[in-house]
Amino acid sequence: MAFDISRRWVLTGAVGASVACATACTTSGTAAAEAAFPADAPSAEPELLGPRGGVALLSRNENPYGPAPSALKMIEYAGKKGAYYPDIAGKKLAAMIAERHGVTPDMIAITTGSGEALCAIALIYGQKGPIVAPRLFWDTTALYAVNLGMAEIDRVPLAADMSIDLSAMEAKVTSETGLVQLCNPNNPTGMVLDPETLKAAVKRMSATTTVLVDEAYMELANDPDANTCIGLVKEGHNVIVSRTFSKIYGMAGIRVGYTISSPETAAKIQSTSMSWISGVGLAAAIGSYNDTAFLDFSKGKIVEAREMILATTGVLGLESLPSQTNFVYFKSGKEANAVQQAMKEKGVYIRGQYMDYNEWTRVSMGKIEDVERFCKALPEVVSA
Numbered sequence: 001m002a003f004d005i006s007r008r009w010v011l012t013g014a015v016g017a018s019v020a021c022a023t024a025c026t027t028s029g030t031a032a033a034e035a036a037f038p039a040d041a042p043s044a045e046p047e048l049l050g051p052r053g054g055v056a057l058l059s060r061n062e063n064p065y066g067p068a069p070s071a072l073k074m075i076e077y078a079g080k081k082g083a084y085y086p087d088i089a090g091k092k093l094a095a096m097i098a099e100r101h102g103v104t105p106d107m108i109a110i111t112t113g114s115g116e117a118l119c120a121i122a123l124i125y126g127q128k129g130p131i132v133a134p135r136l137f138w139d140t141t142a143l144y145a146v147n148l149g150m151a152e153i154d155r156v157p158l159a160a161d162m163s164i165d166l167s168a169m170e171a172k173v174t175s176e177t178g179l180v181q182l183c184n185p186n187n188p189t190g191m192v193l194d195p196e197t198l199k200a201a202v203k204r205m206s207a208t209t210t211v212l213v214d215e216a217y218m219e220l221a222n223d224p225d226a227n228t229c230i231g232l233v234k235e236g237h238n239v240i241v242s243r244t245f246s247k248i249y250g251m252a253g254i255r256v257g258y259t260i261s262s263p264e265t266a267a268k269i270q271s272t273s274m275s276w277i278s279g280v281g282l283a284a285a286i287g288s289y290n291d292t293a294f295l296d297f298s299k300g301k302i303v304e305a306r307e308m309i310l311a312t313t314g315v316l317g318l319e320s321l322p323s324q325t326n327f328v329y330f331k332s333g334k335e336a337n338a339v340q341q342a343m344k345e346k347g348v349y350i351r352g353q354y355m356d357y358n359e360w361t362r363v364s365m366g367k368i369e370d371v372e373r374f375c376k377a378l379p380e381v382v383s384a
């Protein structure tokens with residue numbers, strides 16, 4: 001089929017093709033389209049994307065209440081404009097983000113999920129020296145650079161309460177350090193750092209090296225404005241903050257994220273990113289960025305689900321960490337991978353073991369009915 005198409009193109013050339021197109025578009029467009037595309041082309045199936053039927057997907061920190069209707073409307077519009085490379089949409093989204101945070105648009109780098117920006121940052125700074133990071137954090141993107149032989153991670157043990165040990169991290173930072181990477185609230189612990197202690201430590205560390213604060217879950221925190229490090233970027237410190245549309249905006253599959261930094265750093269991140277963000281993603285982000293009704297609704301559902309989970313672990317006497325995110329990290333007292341497997345057999349998908357924290361398990365918030373299934377299954381699984 002591919003051979004046929006290319007051979008026909010070579011034989012008829014652009015003129016022939018445009019004549020064929022003009023004919024199709026005027027008189028018999030539908031018939032021509034039907035002839036050109038196979039009748040058995042894949043169509044949307046309920047399980048093509050998203051969880052399989054019967055599965056309570058509580059393993060990936062998504063917001064299944066999204067995307068917002070305001071995003072869906074723009075996705076439909078963007079689909080119809082899908083023939084065109086996006087142009088001004090990126091500038092429009094950057095302007096909206098900049099306005100919200102009181103920065104200039106050239107301080108925003110927009111990427112395909114925040115993961116892409118974080119990979120770019122790991123590549124840029126990892127080559128300079130070690131990435132100093134807490135022992136437990138969302139390390140996927142730093143590992144991307146490690147796997148390419150372009151970075152190494154210097155992991156700093158957590159404090160006794162499993163929070164990030166900022167003083168221990170600070171003690172590691174030298175002029176040889178490539179990057180300090182923090183995640184606030186942290187994943188998988190869900191904990192936020194004390195804002196004043198954090199900002200003072202970041203300020204000091206950023207005098208020596210670049211500090212990245214991954215704020216993927218910040219909109220879910222009790223007081224995002226008090227906890228964010230965006231203020232430090234605005235004051236001119238060598239700090240990068242990353243955010244995403246994958247979490248509270250419920251757009252993990254649509255892939256939009258961004259960073260806020262100095263204009264020079266933003267340009268470096270943008271030029272190191274490997275893809276061009278899709279028009280569908282940009283449009284969806286523009287549509288829902290200021291949709292406070294949807295954001296409040298989502299946060300309400302997440303808090304409701306979190307309270308259900310904490311009530312369940314509390315009744316079972318299991319230790320859990322104080323989460324300000326859409327996931328809870330708790331100590332089941334059993335092998336995390338065995339708990340994950342037992343839950344899976346009940347159709348409830350949660351995370352397995354992180355590093356050597358073998359009795360700790362992470363469960364994400366999801367649809368309330370799915371969280372109910374987790375709460376019902378947990379007592380059976382931990383008492384087995």
Ligand SMILES: Cc1ncc(COP(=O)(O)O)c(C=O)c1O
Nearest residue numbers: 113114115138187216244246257
């Ligand atoms: C802390 C943290 N940062 C970044 C990401 C990447 O998200 P995305 O690439 O979808 O923006 C994740 C994904 O789970 C995450 O947990």
